[in-house]
Amino acid sequence: xSTRATRPGKSVRRSALILATVALTFYFGFxxxxxxxA
Amino acid sequence: MSSAAADVQHTDDHHGPAKGWRRWLYATNHxxxxxxxxxxSLVMFLVGGLxxxxxxxxxxTPGLQFVHPEFFNQMTTMHALIMVFGAVMPAxxxxxxxxxxxxxxxxxxxxxxxxxxxxxxxPVAFSLLLSTLLMQxxxxxxxxxxxxxxxxxxxxxxxxxxxxxxxxxxxSIMGAINVIVTILNLRTPDMTLLKMPMFVWTWLxxxxxxxxxxxxxAGAVTMxxxxxxxxxxxxxxxxxxxxxxxxxxFWFFGHPEVYIMxxxxxxxxxxxxxxxxxxxxxxxxxxxxxxxxIAFLSFIVWAHHMFTVGMPLTGQLxxxxxxxxxxxxxxxxxxxxxATMWRGAMTFETPMxxxxxxxxxxxxxxxxxxMLAVVPSDIQYHDSYFVVAHFHYVLVPxxxxxxxxxxxxxxxxxxxxxxxxxxxxxxxxxxxxxxNVTFFPMHFLGLAGMPRRIPDYSTQFAxxxxxxxxxxxxxxxxxxxxxxxxxxxARRTGAEASSEVWDSPKGLEWTVPSxxxxxxxxxxxxxxxxxxxx
Numbered sequence: 001x002s003t004r005a006t007r008p009g010k011s012v013r014r015s016a017l018i019l020a021t022v023a024l025t026f027y028f029g030f031x032x033x034x035x036x037x038a
Numbered sequence: 039m040s041s042a043a044a045d046v047q048h049t050d051d052h053h054g055p056a057k058g059w060r061r062w063l064y065a066t067n068h069x070x071x072x073x074x075x076x077x078x079s080l081v082m083f084l085v086g087g088l089x090x091x092x093x094x095x096x097x098x099t100p101g102l103q104f105v106h107p108e109f110f111n112q113m114t115t116m117h118a119l120i121m122v123f124g125a126v127m128p129a130x131x132x133x134x135x136x137x138x139x140x141x142x143x144x145x146x147x148x149x150x151x152x153x154x155x156x157x158x159x160x161p162v163a164f165s166l167l168l169s170t171l172l173m174q175x176x177x178x179x180x181x182x183x184x185x186x187x188x189x190x191x192x193x194x195x196x197x198x199x200x201x202x203x204x205x206x207x208x209x210s211i212m213g214a215i216n217v218i219v220t221i222l223n224l225r226t227p228d229m230t231l232l233k234m235p236m237f238v239w240t241w242l243x244x245x246x247x248x249x250x251x252x253x254x255x256a257g258a259v260t261m262x263x264x265x266x267x268x269x270x271x272x273x274x275x276x277x278x279x280x281x282x283x284x285x286x287x288f289w290f291f292g293h294p295e296v297y298i299m300x301x302x303x304x305x306x307x308x309x310x311x312x313x314x315x316x317x318x319x320x321x322x323x324x325x326x327x328x329x330x331x332i333a334f335l336s337f338i339v340w341a342h343h344m345f346t347v348g349m350p351l352t353g354q355l356x357x358x359x360x361x362x363x364x365x366x367x368x369x370x371x372x373x374x375x376x377a378t379m380w381r382g383a384m385t386f387e388t389p390m391x392x393x394x395x396x397x398x399x400x401x402x403x404x405x406x407x408x409m410l411a412v413v414p415s416d417i418q419y420h421d422s423y424f425v426v427a428h429f430h431y432v433l434v435p436x437x438x439x440x441x442x443x444x445x446x447x448x449x450x451x452x453x454x455x456x457x458x459x460x461x462x463x464x465x466x467x468x469x470x471x472x473x474n475v476t477f478f479p480m481h482f483l484g485l486a487g488m489p490r491r492i493p494d495y496s497t498q499f500a501x502x503x504x505x506x507x508x509x510x511x512x513x514x515x516x517x518x519x520x521x522x523x524x525x526x527x528a529r530r531t532g533a534e535a536s537s538e539v540w541d542s543p544k545g546l547e548w549t550v551p552s553x554x555x556x557x558x559x560x561x562x563x564x565x566x567x568x569x570x571x572x
Contacts, residue, residue: 012149015222016215019215023252023253025253026250026254027257028257029257030258034261034272034283037272
């Protein structure tokens with residue numbers, strides 16, 4: 001049985017946290033890239 | 039029954055919606071939040087449309103007629119920001135909220151409280167942005183692209199612009215996280231990824247694009263903010279920065295943004311055409327691969343917006359060929375829709391009419407896009423009305439027609455009543471005629487050399503401009519009919535709709551009654567319930 005079917009709550013939190021981390025990494029990553037270009 | 043059923047089988051479905059304003063301010067129900075998104079985007083569509091009419095009224099005849107040139111620039115800037123971030127994107131998020139849970143057999147979105155926050159940030163963001171119209175110095179006037187150093191000349195409106203763009207980004211990112219998490223975690227157990235409807239697929243891909251590029255826009259405008267107020271020189275040549283770098287970062291966001299606004303439209307059309315052709319979607323899986331390919335290619339074509347700023351020949355060649363490559367998966371989609379209709383038992387209700395117009399007119403926008411991809415031609419067309427014609431063909435009879443098709447298609451499911459078909463068809467024909475009257479002459483204006491974003495022009499451009507302006511006024515007035523039809527349907531004046539609404543449509547959303555109950559799918563359905571095809 002997959003995680004999706006058995007424990008949706010845990011899987012939802014984990015997916016959401018991963019995606020939020022990716023978004024924040026892109027945000028700060030691009031600013032850091034801008035700093036390094038200057 | 040699996041434990042999945044037990045997990046989603048809550049016992050709190052005995053209550054209905056809260057009463058009064060609390061229902062909306064504290065909303066966590068995906069249908070309520072979807073409705074709020076759709077109403078918000080309709081209001082923004084009308085506000086942005088009024089700004090378009092100011093622009094077209096000024097351009098009706100040569101010379102300065104009604105507004106100061108500075109205000110004209112504010113109108114072009116605000117029209118674009120409002121239509122992109124306030125009308126088209128929230129409309130698709132509204133459709134996603136309403137339909138994705140119902141299409142995948144989920145009881146709600148995965149993160150309902152974040153969903154509430156995603157929506158309520160938007161009215162705040164646009165109140166901030168619109169408030170700049172009342173400020174000394176007026177609203178932002180540098181174009182929606184916000185290129186420095188011009189944008190740094192914005193007056194008091196500048197920090198409001200930056201903050202509102204940040205808020206729109208936060209809202210979009212949270213909405214996208216919610217869509218991905220919902221689709222990946224809350225599908226009914228036997229719905230494998232390739233059994234998902236195309237609208238769900240295109241939204242999944244769109245949500246990944248949003249998460250990848252909205253932070254890039256946020257990073258770019260943060261750097262603008264620090265350049266203006268904190269002494270940095272990211273984009274200021276005098277301090278060792280590079281203004282062209284902003285253009286690169288902006289379009290690294292901006293080009294995927296174009297696909298963010300069109301991929302869900304592809305999904306809508308892929309739902310509607312099979313229903314009214316009474317045939318399964320031709321090449322479902324190839325549609326998924328095509329949408330994924332378009333999304334991937336959208337990341338490697340950004341500099342085709344900047345051919346005239348100067349770049350190495352190899353760069354020009356790379357971005358030209360990569361851009362042309364997008365025509366391949368887009369062609370796969372267009373031919374798949376055509377093959378879906380081939381020998382189908384077709385009928386032409388309003389959603390189908392809008393979908394067919396989408397197919398023809400979006401393709402015109404696609405072809406002019408190919409012309410713009412060719413570097414030597416683009417250098418001639420750049421910043422001309424040809425570009426304005428191109429992207430309006432993609433966005434108006436493309437994205438907006440798909441949104442209207444979706445509203446007509448699912449409105450009976452939302453309200454439980456049919457809309458007025460005769461008025462819907464009248465709205466379609468008026469919109470389709472006037473959209474062409476408005477935007478087709480702009481191709482000729484651009485080829486003749488009329489630059490974009492100007493309040494006055496040389497007299498040789500007068501004839502096509504008056505035609506475009508008449509078309510714009512006609513298109514604007516036609517949309518009042520759309521508002522009337524939707525409001526009449528929402529007031530439940532039409533005939534009662536059955537649960538299937540149309541002639542044997544496929545998908546789980548048609549298995550629930552019309553109007554869709556406040557809580558749906560307390561027990562996970564099976565894919566076969568919706569007669570979905572894989």
